[in-house]
Amino acid sequence: MTPQFNRDAPVLEVRSLSKGFTMHHLGAQMAAFDDISFQLRAGEFLLLKGRNGAGKSTLLRALYRSYLPGGGEILFHSSHGVIDLARAADVDVSLLRKTEMGFVTQFLTARPRVSAEALVAEPLRLSGVAQEDALEQARHWLDAFGVKRTLWAAYPTTFSGGEQQKVNLARALILPQRLLLLDEPTASLDASARAALIDRLSELKSRGTAMVGVFHHPGDVAQLIDSEIDLTPDVKSLEERENVVV
Amino acid sequence: MTLTLDAPRFVETKPLLTARNLSKSYGDVQALRDVSATVYPGEVLGIVGESGSGKSTFLRCLNLEETPDAGSYSLDLPDVQGNLFDLDRYGRRMLCATRIGIVYQNPHLGLLMGHSSSGNVAERLLVAGERRFEVLRDKARNALDASEFPLDRMDAPPIELSGGMQQRVQLAKAIALEPALLLLDEPTTGLDVSVQALVLDTLKRLQQERRITMVIVSHDLGVIRTLSDRVMVMRRGAVVEEGLADQVFQDPQHSYTQQLVHAKL
CATH class of the missing domain: 3.40.50.300 (P-loop containing nucleotide triphosphate hydrolases)
Incomplete structure (x- = not known):
């Protein structure tokens, strides 16, 4: 649709x-x-x-x-x-x-003691989406960008560069x-993350971004x-x- | 050099805090020169500058501990009118107890070091008129919990606590009455880097969950960058530059701000 x-x-x-x-x-x-x-x-x-x-x-x-x-x-x-x-x-x-208006770089600004899913959900929460709903969508996008399920509740400060970048993209692109x-x-x-990125960008584009x-x-x-x-x-x-x- | 920005058009709320043209001298030393600031509800304004730039004097004026020689200060709150510097001592004390919270670098300024931590937080509620013991204890506990203070230590006096914990007690006291x-x-400042990160995280969390309007003064650019939406740069008592936090740090306009940003490790 x-x-x-x-x-x-x-x-x-x-x-x-x-x-x-x-x-x-x-x-x-x-x-x-x-x-x-x-x-x-x-x-x-x-x-x-x-x-x-x-x-x-x-x-x-x-x-x-x-x-x-x-x-x-x-x-x-x-x-x-x-x-x-x-x-x-x-x-x-x-x-x-x-x-x-959003700005997407390749770098994640991780914060101490903030989990990957909370970080990804943050833009939605700040725009007024309820906590649970925002977290659910965050998990969907972490999955889409290929971040392993076991890492969702972990703190990205300790992730590898590649994993951080995926968290960053999920966060930057979660809110149309x-x-x-x-x-x-x-x-x-x-x-695979690149393919997920192109998919998400095409989707946003087709919705008018x-x-x-x-x-x-x-x-x-x-x-x-x-x-x-x-x-x-x-x-x-x-x-x-x-x-x-x- | 810099182009002047337009007045806000889309943000419909009025500023919570408006300070206009504050000036203050101590003898020959001019601590504040024509300092103005506006802060919108839910916004975090960071103020940076070297020692002696006037940033702490400005904050003490906002806490009504100091009265400038000239200038006005208002808060857009129900029942709060006019220039707050016109309030008498009692009026100032009540306003500060109920609407303004403050955390000092030095916990001795904000806390009674020998009294229990919970008592320190409850004192704020007492000033505001609460007398029921159960309510006092409950609210103190909640505020300490929100500041991520370990509740099994809530009866320990601050003097027995680490620096990071003392700051959490100050924070609990400051937010106990949900200040505007x-x-x-x-x-x-003065905390270990790891403790510093935890305190910053608590502040960020509180700001996001409660949408508290904040003014934070620090010479630590990392702290200001982490917390602030907008930044004001002070030097020798005057504001030399202000703007969005990322803009001031990435594209500083004033020579002093450039020096400051480039001096960061």
Whole structure:
């Protein structure tokens, strides 16, 4: 069953976005990217390309407001209305991060004495889902990403890197969001976890989640990509692809 | 340099805490210069800065232990009106006993070290007017339990307890009356790393389960990063930068914040 959503509805309109860093101890300015514009609609997947240092991850972080944009606009069409994330009040950004925009990295921020299932259930609980229901869904996703049942109640601080990464993905993708930012989530994943990730992303996409992603091996997600931007200076152009996912 | 952010548009609740333009001098030393802060219900505001930056003075003002030379402070609560610095001693004492909890770095400031731990927690309830022994003991027990204090030691005086346990007694006392605002002044400084992690975990748990609004002061960036939604950076009595916790730590704007973040091991 696929819930209906309007495929033409814009989710993100980025206009002339720029970001640089002032390094006070060097008395220097470093430009990261400049004059980036693109549009993203519901269920659309945008791949950010470019050589190392081109600003791919920086752009993702600027969209999430972990980095403060230098100029331009990030118009996010949220359920509350349209807001410019480049200038939105911190509390509004906090609110949207809880329910409407997610950021997926390959790293888990484990906390002492918090079990894997509780950690995965947390985003649901914070969005208002009851404890038991949230835990049940958490176990489903731990299973889907191939985390062994015996580890669900254990503390991920002691897990191997690979297991931590699976817990992290389960946590990051448990709550369907309007906008998902992906920072190389497939790096060093084993084949079955990667397949689970692609499945979950396709499912979220078909339910209307818009995605912007950076992937070391874009081949991993080839079937999801609708459009690409190359951030390498002078290559800056937006190529439209055939929409391959129905 | 930095672009100014818009006023909140989607968050519909009013801030719980509003402090405006607090200034305070001790002789020639200006401890606070025009410090303002707003904290929304359920939010955790972290304040970082080196020793002498004014962060603890600011927290003592929020606990009504200090009165600034200028500035106003209000809490958006039923029956609480106006500038809280205008309250007399009795008014301040009642407000602090019932609505504001505080945990100090030094447990001697918050606890009677020779009295029983449960008695220390119950004292807070007594101030608020509770006189029934059974209720006092029950509530003290619940608060100690929520702070993850081992209940078989609830009658031991803090002086016989470890540093981590003393902080749990302070925390129990602070939350016994389910305060609207919890103030934390270097709550884990001086504790072993492992004990520190446990106390932090307790705080995080309490914050998530009870949605307590918190203001936490620490020079330990790890502590602030773990607990805070938003961060305010103070230096020489003034706020030099504030923003979302991840933004301040990943993309610090002010030269002092950059120094601070880069000095972290």
